[in-house]
Amino acid sequence: MATNETDRPVLLRNGLVLTMDDAHTVLTGGDVLVVGDRIAEVGVGLTAPDGALEIDASDGIVMPGMIDTHRHMWQTAMRGYGADWTLTQYFVWYYLESGKLFRPEDIYAGNLLAAIEAIDAGVTTTVDWSHGLQTPQHADAAVDALEAVPGRFVLAYGNIQQGPWEWATSPDFRDFVQRRLAGRGDMLGFQMAFDVTGDPAFPERAAFEVARELGVPVTTHAGVWGATNDDGIRLMHENGFMTPGTVYVHAATLTRDSYNRIAATGGSVSVSTESEQSAGQGYPPTWQLRHHGIPVSLSMDTSVWWSGDLFSAMRSTLGADRSREHLEAHGRQETITHCHLRAEQVVEWATRGGSRALGLDDVVGSLTPGRKADVVLIKNDASPVMFPILHPYGHVAFQAQRGDVHSVLVNGRLVKHEHRLVGVDLDGARREVERTVEHLLDSMGRDAFDKGMNPDIPETKVLDNPYTYTEWDAGSAQWKR
Numbered sequence: 001m002a003t004n005e006t007d008r009p010v011l012l013r014n015g016l017v018l019t020m021d022d023a024h025t026v027l028t029g030g031d032v033l034v035v036g037d038r039i040a041e042v043g044v045g046l047t048a049p050d051g052a053l054e055i056d057a058s059d060g061i062v063m064p065g066m067i068d069t070h071r072h073m074w075q076t077a078m079r080g081y082g083a084d085w086t087l088t089q090y091f092v093w094y095y096l097e098s099g100k101l102f103r104p105e106d107i108y109a110g111n112l113l114a115a116i117e118a119i120d121a122g123v124t125t126t127v128d129w130s131h132g133l134q135t136p137q138h139a140d141a142a143v144d145a146l147e148a149v150p151g152r153f154v155l156a157y158g159n160i161q162q163g164p165w166e167w168a169t170s171p172d173f174r175d176f177v178q179r180r181l182a183g184r185g186d187m188l189g190f191q192m193a194f195d196v197t198g199d200p201a202f203p204e205r206a207a208f209e210v211a212r213e214l215g216v217p218v219t220t221h222a223g224v225w226g227a228t229n230d231d232g233i234r235l236m237h238e239n240g241f242m243t244p245g246t247v248y249v250h251a252a253t254l255t256r257d258s259y260n261r262i263a264a265t266g267g268s269v270s271v272s273t274e275s276e277q278s279a280g281q282g283y284p285p286t287w288q289l290r291h292h293g294i295p296v297s298l299s300m301d302t303s304v305w306w307s308g309d310l311f312s313a314m315r316s317t318l319g320a321d322r323s324r325e326h327l328e329a330h331g332r333q334e335t336i337t338h339c340h341l342r343a344e345q346v347v348e349w350a351t352r353g354g355s356r357a358l359g360l361d362d363v364v365g366s367l368t369p370g371r372k373a374d375v376v377l378i379k380n381d382a383s384p385v386m387f388p389i390l391h392p393y394g395h396v397a398f399q400a401q402r403g404d405v406h407s408v409l410v411n412g413r414l415v416k417h418e419h420r421l422v423g424v425d426l427d428g429a430r431r432e433v434e435r436t437v438e439h440l441l442d443s444m445g446r447d448a449f450d451k452g453m454n455p456d457i458p459e460t461k462v463l464d465n466p467y468t469y470t471e472w473d474a475g476s477a478q479w480k481r
């Protein structure tokens with residue numbers, strides 16, 4: 001393991017380089033040179049500057065850091081607890097019953113672990129869709145954690161315990177923005193996170209007006225079955241609050257009219273395929289978005305159910321899109337002979353899709369000289385899965401996984417090297433999270449804690465079978481009855 005904290009240049013040497021630049025240039029035996037916080041050069045046979053740290057990228061893939069545009073990082077403190085939930089159970093647990101139990105230190109714990117998990121998995125930019133910010137102390141804790149980990153983050157400020165027209169207009173919120181977010185540059189971005197219920201009185205107007213005044217993009221759960229629908233989109237559009245910077249999360253249960261409004265105003269959709277597939281917001285919408293020309297980025301939503309792993313996002317998104325395309329065709333008695341959605345496209349969504357959605361496309365998203373150096377090396381010499389690499393994009397989407405993330409740079413700093421995190425206090429994060437789990441257990445009591453984790457299973461009706469059970473008798477060569 002090495003570190004370049006002293007501003008030592010880093011040269012990733014002799015890898016298969018997926019630049020994700022506009023031409024999608026791919027270099028075989030390529031080098032990426034990082035000097036300071038930027039990508040200095042991308043090419044073949046580059047000369048290492050004096051004192052450079054060389055990383056052997058042979059048999060590996062070098063690509064831009066991945067970007068997750070929607071993650072409720074605070075919920076990572078309860079990792080896996082909701083594995084068997086539906087969206088209804090999630091709402092009951094966080095919004096109604098237990099969300100209020102989270103103290104500022106619990107927000108800190110979840111954010112800290114999620115932030116570490118992100119950089120470990122090669123996710124160099126993460127939007128923290130932080131809707132557990134009940135007080136300014138909670139918000140401070142969220143940012144404290146993001147600043148304690150050397151990743152690139154965007155705080156999407158939210159609070160499910162109040163209407164957005166309440167928290168967004170409060171002096172506390174203004175003060176927080178001034179103290180913690182103003183002028184933080186591209187390492188800590190800022191969005192406002194709230195949902196639009198479709199109430200014809202449109203009470204969310206006040207929050208949109210604050211966002212407009214502050215010049216901050218809004219990110220909103222849109223097209224979520226049973227929660228948000230076309231009315232919310234229509235109200236946003238009719239009132240002039242749909243902008244190119246708006247990020248619509250899920251956008252799964254919407255009609256063509258809403259997709260047209262999103263496309264016409266230049267916004268993008270954050271698709272959380274694993275989430276949509278099991279929670280029930282609606283079918284993962286990429287198969288629709290492609291037809292409307294709506295830009296896509298990828299996200300994992302929350303580790304209370306799923307992973308924080310964008311390889312998984314790419315894989316599940318390819319599967320869901322193709323599955324839907326086949327299913328729709330079979331309904332018309334037709335056969336799909338060629339897939340529309342390609343592995344290359346989901347790698348683009350996991351990188352450039354995110355940088356464009358966040359207004360960071362001239363900063364990160366591709367391995368282009370002059371951009372900030374957020375770089376991932378996928379390489380695992382001990383794995384039988386890392387050769388042959390024939391289809392580089394397919395290899396990233398379907399073969400690689402986060403255990404294969406060998407090295408990661410964020411803003412030119414080496415944060416993971418030879419499969420080990422650099423300068424990260426994982427034990428400290430473990431202790432923080434243990435305290436949160438203990439607090440939740442104590443506050444809820446063991447029974448409620450266990451019940452929350454293990455929802456009842458509805459009965460499955462086993463259908464009548466006209467065939468009776470039989471057993472083959474080898475002696476008589478007949479079915480026994």
Ligand SMILES: [Zn+2]
Nearest residue numbers: 129221249301
């Ligand atoms: Zn969400």
